[in-house]
Amino acid sequence: MTEAAPASVPGKIEIGNAQDVLGAFGLRQPQHRERSALTLLALACLSPGQAWSEASAPRMRTREIMEWTQAEYGVAYAPNTRETIRRYILSDFVEAGLIAENPDSPSRPGNSPNWCYQLREGALNVLRKYGSAAFAKEASSYAASIIDSLERGRELAIATNRDAILRGLVESAGGLRAAEAAVIEGRRRVLVELRALLAMPDATETAMQKILENNYWVFGGQYVAISPRRGLVPMQQHDILLVTADKSLTIVELKGPCDPLLARPRERHLTVSASVNDAVGQSMNYLRSMDEFGLSMRTAASDELGLDYDFRRADALVVIGNRDHPAKTDAERAQMDRVLRTYNSHLSRIRVLTYTDLLDTAERTLQFDS
Known part of the structure; x- marks a missing residue:
């Protein structure tokens, strides 16, 4: 001492x-x-x-x-x-x-x-236990757990054998902590990349899709995977098909980050833009096709592709626009929130979300002591 x-x-x-x-x-x-x-x-x-x-x-x-x-x-x-x-x-x-x-x-x-x-x-x-008899032991145990997690993370990072990685994950609490920390850090880097892309004045739907299609977790904890096949419905190609734990699907329709969100067709009333309406109409057609052909599609996908999805319980998510575009004022952002909230409240099985809100929600899921 x-x-x-x-x-x-x-x-x-x-x-x-x-x-x-x-x-x-x-x-x-x-x-x-x-x-x-x-x-x-x-x-x-x-x-x-x-x-x-x-x-x-x-x-x-x-x-x-x-x-x-x-x-x-x-x-x-x-x-x-x-x-x-x-x-x-x-x-x-x-x-x-x-x-x-x-x-x-x-x-x-x-x-x-x-x-x-x-x-x-x-x-x-x-x-908070400094000065008590328990402090020295607990401080030593805490430090040892951190060292164990770091060493385990390094071992897992260089391991090439999948079985060795799995054994490393389950054989100790330190291994689990190391793996969890690595996953969380990787996800934070993905969000940084997405935010940097979103801030670009010429950001495109295609650029956002290249990142999002490999990171289902951005859309929420209810999803467990992204379907490897985007063209399961005849004559349709979806941007992303999210799979939930109960095998239902969410059709993600991505539009441009720079697309307008609001319009003013009347002198005093703001509404969603034509881009938003078009995307929602497109999603309605996707859902109608899944409702009509869902039973036969489920059999075909299971028998031919080994994919067991419940097509008739599908919903849709439209991701469009940037609520925090630098050109927007606080008042305009508040107007966007009100208009989109009202618009969403009148939709069934379809939800409209901005890229900003999508990334904000994903970021909040990572805000805990890792």
Whole structure:
């Protein structure tokens, strides 16, 4: 244990204790010991005199960590110190599993001024036990679980034998955590790519489809796969056929991210655009065909292709437009929401969604302590 400084020096005891905590988690940074301790205290929002049981986990940017340190402990850092804290302290905290980056928006660009950090729930629970008999053991166990997950992830990444991968997944909780973390990180990268594409002024339906057709999870947790065959219905070719756990289908009709969403055919009333109406009409025809030929199609698909789908319980999803296009004002976005909400409320088996809303929903499913 680090020897605490005399109690008469404000904040020194807390800094020394924070150094003890970092050591218990396996983090030893002799060149930045005090900065690391102050960074931890800031992330736990522990002012001088507060007990570790009072630790909390606010989301904080690097600048906010420095400002809090100066306000609470009187330690002022030069502005160029921010990069040192980010690269040599916060990055180590992330790797050690103490903190998460951007838990509120995992796909946030790396150059965003809102890039932030937050103590993980598991780490916070251990921190609150500092000073108790259970702390050392729980901190050691937490650190060991993180190391095990990292090592397991590296093993799985280089494994070429499928059986070896499956054994690695099921033989330990660490393997499961590593696999889950890898999947989540991969999905976050997909969302970053989709958002970057959506922000382009010349984004096309084809470009979006190339990514979406390999990532069924973007559309929601009720889906388990995308049909490998898009032309199951005679004389029709669907953009994407989503498969649910109960074998029913959702026809996804993709339209351009830059297509208009609203029109004003009357002087005072906004309605959905002709592009939206056309896409919905197209989806109605798809559903009618599945209703009429569903029974024979199910038999043919099962016998000839080995695909067991319930065509007569299909619905449809139209994805079109960008609600957050840079040219739109907040008032216009609110109008879009109202018009689309009203329009959807009068539809049956068809839903209209913007690409923005689709990606926002997918991102929210990844916002948990991974």
